[in-house]
Amino acid sequence: MRFAFFAASMAVCLGTVAAFVMTRYGHFRGKTALSSMVTAPLVMPEVITGLSLLLLFVQMAQLIGWPADRGMATIWIAHTTFCSAYVAVVVAARLREVDRSIEEAAMDLGSPPVKTFFFVTLPVIAPALAAGWLLAFTLSLDDLVIASFVSGPRDNTLPMVVFSSVRMGVSPKINALATLIILTVSLATLLAWYFMRRSEAKRQSVIQQGEEA
């Protein structure tokens, strides 16, 4: 759980910056390189990503002595890297839809780019950020292959435990776990749906009031 939380948060930062750079910065040197590195993790088979990252960590440990132990930090880095690609795609889609004239208006009124980004762009793309975070969180929570490669001998993530017992065959424990997961997800979805409906209804009534007035 903790792994997934931190990885998703970092992935949102990284992915958003990447998406912003790709959609707003026009042309710059290294753009092709960046865009291939943003899109490739989407489809890269997990065994390749996992193996290559493990080899990187091993070499780093030999050269600079860090990470001395594989575990939390290495899983975090690995998950951030592959999740940020998904975030970038979600956020870039939203950034393209956003009306750029409001950003330009803010800048014309003398707001520096950083301030414009935080006070104008960020609130507008907030739903996409939330969606991206949720996506990254589930991806990270669910990942077995990459975590198996880069984790140390002591750290076991939930999918690793599930996998080793599923491999042995049917076990009632896993059935119980599955029931719990499905219950949680259905509950969360129902709640999300309810809130979405309510805010939609509110918006409708505001629009109606506006029309009547």
Add this chain to the structure above:
Amino acid sequence: MMPSRIAGLIKRMHLGRRAVIAFPLVWLTLFFLLPFALVLKISLSESAIAIPPYGPLLEYADQTLNIFLNLGNYLFLLSDSLYAAAYWGSIKTAFVATVVCLLIGYPMAYAMARAPGRLQLILLLLVMLPSWTSFLIRVYAWMGILSNSGLINNLLMGLGVIDSPLRMMNTQFSVIVGIVYAYLPFMVLPLYAHLTRLDNSLLEAASDLGSRKLNTFLKVTLPLSMGGIIAGSMLVFIPAVGEFVIPELLGGPDTLMIGKVLWEEFFLNRDWPVASALAMVMLLLLLIPLVWFHRYQSRELEE
């Protein structure tokens, strides 16, 4: 004084711009590109009984620099027909799964894009909902459905359609079912995105000009959704080639897939150089689909 201040401001802006670009660029270079170089390096080194289990590529001894380039790992892959069979098996399985995904996913996406607004949202949610639950659990569920004493066999035997259970688990069939099921959302979502963007007036124009429905579909809708078809197919095909979990859990001894072979080479045999060579060859095979996907996707990101 004024010009210098403006110049300073511009300089600062450029510096800020560079920093913003550099952040994802450096991170991804360090943690995505550099690792591939290392895989290449280790695939060329000799395996050794050590920690980590491979020999050095460069050695400086007696004032001479020795470079060891060991192509043995690649030759080894060529010499054992197991590996070629595994690559071929993976590509075949992934291809069949992609085609099936497209055949199921296209009508789904089409129906979703044509559904009224409210229903569209619910359908979209239903497509994505399974992905929120654990992937392993879903594969596990298929084990229960397909096994000899599983749901399908029990049902068919109960109805008296068959006398002895059909063997579905641990075959090529179960692996393809698993892949199609797991990757279907990746096919449906890009297709749906393309089909909703489709301009309805084009379809109306076609029918006004007397085109029949099937003709309109083949000549207008299908070409316009080509981007979605390519993206969806690549999103299914490329990861499916390297899939490990599904062949491991649903496949049997006769389903050779490269992801599984690589995993065993790495974790069971602890032969890192051969595992790296396997990964390099897989990357090489996937290069064309990868470039294809990237060209399409970067257009999506930038336009």
